[in-house]
Amino acid sequence: MTAFLQTAIQGAVLLVKLNRPDKRNALNDELILGIEALFSAIPDGIRCVVLRGEGQHFSAGLDLSALTERNAVQGLHHSRMWHRALDRVQFGTVPVIAVLHGACVGGGLELAAACHIRVAEKSTFYALPEGQRGIFVGGGASVRVPKLIGLARMTDMMLTGRVYTADEGERIGLAQYLVENGEGLPQALALAQTVAGNTDMTNYALMHILPRIAESPQEQGLLMESLTAAIAQDAPEAKARLQDFLAGRAKKVGE
Ligand code: 1HE
Numbered sequence: 001m002t003a004f005l006q007t008a009i010q011g012a013v014l015l016v017k018l019n020r021p022d023k024r025n026a027l028n029d030e031l032i033l034g035i036e037a038l039f040s041a042i043p044d045g046i047r048c049v050v051l052r053g054e055g056q057h058f059s060a061g062l063d064l065s066a067l068t069e070r071n072a073v074q075g076l077h078h079s080r081m082w083h084r085a086l087d088r089v090q091f092g093t094v095p096v097i098a099v100l101h102g103a104c105v106g107g108g109l110e111l112a113a114a115c116h117i118r119v120a121e122k123s124t125f126y127a128l129p130e131g132q133r134g135i136f137v138g139g140g141a142s143v144r145v146p147k148l149i150g151l152a153r154m155t156d157m158m159l160t161g162r163v164y165t166a167d168e169g170e171r172i173g174l175a176q177y178l179v180e181n182g183e184g185l186p187q188a189l190a191l192a193q194t195v196a197g198n199t200d201m202t203n204y205a206l207m208h209i210l211p212r213i214a215e216s217p218q219e220q221g222l223l224m225e226s227l228t229a230a231i232a233q234d235a236p237e238a239k240a241r242l243q244d245f246l247a248g249r250a251k252k253v254g255e
Contacts, residue, residue, distance in 0.1 A: 002034035006054070012047040012196040013189065014094075021055025027107045028063035029081070035111075036085035039092045047196035047203075050188045051089075051115060052099035053108075058124070061106025062139070079138035082107070086114040086140050090211075095195050095203055099184035100124040100166075100175060109174075110139035113148060116207065117191060120175035121184040124166040131158035148173045199241070201232045 001007070006017040016038065018025040025031075042049065053059055070078060089096055089111070098115035105127040112118055128145070130137050137145075137158070145154045149172045156162055170178035179187045195203065205228050213221045213228075232238055244250040 001038065002030045004028075004031045005034045005038060007038070009043070009046070010189070011193075012045060013192045014042065014046045014049045016049055016051045018051075018053040018059055021053075021057075023063065024057045024060035024103060025053045025055065025108070026060045026063040026065075027111070028066060029078075031063075032082055032085045036081075036088050039085070039088035039096075042093050046094055048094050048192040049096045050099060050185070050192050051096055051111075052185065052188075053101070055102075057102030057108075058098070058100045058104045059108025059111060060103050061108045061110075061129070064133070067135070075138070082110070082139035086111060089114040090116075090144075091208060095207060097188045097192055097195070099188045101181065101184060103127075104174075105129055106137075107139045109145065110137065110141045112174075113144035114140060117177070117188075117195075118175040119177040119179060119184050119188045119191070120166045120169055121179055121181045122166045123181050124169060124175070126157075126164040126169050126174050127161065128154065128157045129161060132161040199232075199235060199237045201235055201238070205232060 004018065004020045006019045008015045018027075018031065020026065020028075020031065039049075095117070096115040097117040097119060098112045099119050099121070100112055101121040101123045102125070104112050104120075104124055106129055109126055109128060128137060128141060141154070153172060157164070164172065164174065166175070166178055169175050177187060177191075209224060209228050213224050216224065241250065
């Protein structure tokens, strides 16, 4: 595996760190291919991933140094490589929680948007500088970012270079959690414990079925929902959890 990615296992959680701090975790091909390989082969026993960045920033996005050498067709293949890699993050085998701090810009935001939960520390800032650099997003932002914040906000970010602060980012939907600096990892690990404790079917449905339902016409979406609900409730572990609640052994909502 590339030295630009560091991994550690903590129980059922795989900790993954972007490890290129001298370049602000700029994402070169080695890193993107490393992400694709890692998320294609999550070890057995891992039930959740926590992804973060070494140094002062989550990621400065695409490594711009390689960009000047590519022609159009090479650029097309490069963008498709990013799509493959970030699809492995979004549609892999386990949910992924990103811990954001400092810059979460360009391709860094594209990577974060492929994760299932984003925990942002107060130092986080978000931007899509592609517009100002004369290029276009190529790592999936045009599909994933409008789903988080809406088309109008993404258009504004790219037309004007607008930078959103951590507080604003949480308000508009770039992150689901906002925490003090240094609290991102503990918060993500606590969430990861909960996620890891879900049934396999629940996590699979949330990662793979819900996004497809959300993009379906109503009739197909509702049918897929019913099928998913029927399969989920049929599982013995689901029945056991319901019995636990009825017998007063399970937590109430909010406990
Ligand atoms: C880089 C990159 C990079 C830093 N590619 N080398 N992304 C951007 O347009 C963001 C560009 N980066 C920045 O605006 C700033 O670096 C930060 C705000 C993220 C951080 O600032 P700072 O002061 O902490 O660091 P720095 O001094 O700017 O950078 C430190 C080193 O990292 C420096 O190299 P050095 O050899 O002079 O030490 C920088 O050149 C290098 N560096 N960011 C290459 N991005 C799939 S399509 C996605 C398209 C995009 O992502 S476009 C957006 C790219």
